[in-house]
Amino acid sequence: MARVRSLVDLAYANDPRIQRFKQEDKDKKLAAKRARQDAVQAKKAEEERLIKEAQLAKQKAEEAERARLEVARAEREQQKKNLRKERKSLRDLCKANNYYATDEDETVSLMAAVEKICEMLKLNELQNLIKDLENNGRDALLRAVNDSEEKLETERRALFETRKA
Numbered sequence: 001m002a003r004v005r006s007l008v009d010l011a012y013a014n015d016p017r018i019q020r021f022k023q024e025d026k027d028k029k030l031a032a033k034r035a036r037q038d039a040v041q042a043k044k045a046e047e048e049r050l051i052k053e054a055q056l057a058k059q060k061a062e063e064a065e066r067a068r069l070e071v072a073r074a075e076r077e078q079q080k081k082n083l084r085k086e087r088k089s090l091r092d093l094c095k096a097n098n099y100y101a102t103d104e105d106e107t108v109s110l111m112a113a114v115e116k117i118c119e120m121l122k123l124n125e126l127q128n129l130i131k132d133l134e135n136n137g138r139d140a141l142l143r144a145v146n147d148s149e150e151k152l153e154t155e156r157r158a159l160f161e162t163r164k165a
Contacts, residue, residue: 079123086126087118093133100138113145120148 012018094100094114101107121129132140 083123083126086123086130090114090118090126090130090133093130094141097137100141110141110145113148114141116152117144117148120151 091114094110099107099110099114101110117129118126129140129144132144
């Protein structure tokens with residue numbers, strides 16, 4: 001029995017049809033394994049591509065936001081610069097005309113009033129006041145002082161009423 005078995009094993013091992021069948025089976029398994037590996041690798045590559053695209057989009061958005069903030073900051077800086085320039089122009093104009101005062105006491109009070117006006121008014125209001133001062137002089141300054149005092153008083157009353165309530 002052992003001898004028959006060894007002969008069968010030898011025939012089985014040396015038969016080209018069996019060897020071809022085993023090789024085909026082995027190749028099929030290897031091809032299936034490679035296909036699975038390729039699919040996993042393709043899926044991984046796709047995920048990496050999507051991650052890179054998301055990172056790139058995020059980076060572009062951050063750059064756009066930084067650029068927008070930089071433009072806004074530069075604009076604010078320019079507005080501050082223009083405001084300082086207009087305040088200086090107002091002070092210089094008033095100083096050149098002795099604050100449109102008739103005596104020393106009035107000069108001191110108008111100096112303080114001009115400083116209040118400089119702090120209160122916005123850029124376009126300052127520009128309009130300077131034009132008005134150039135055209136109307138003392139009357140324009142006194143009108144601006146009265147307006148600023150009224151505005152301050154209104155704000156004080158509103159603040160007092162909100163605290164009271």
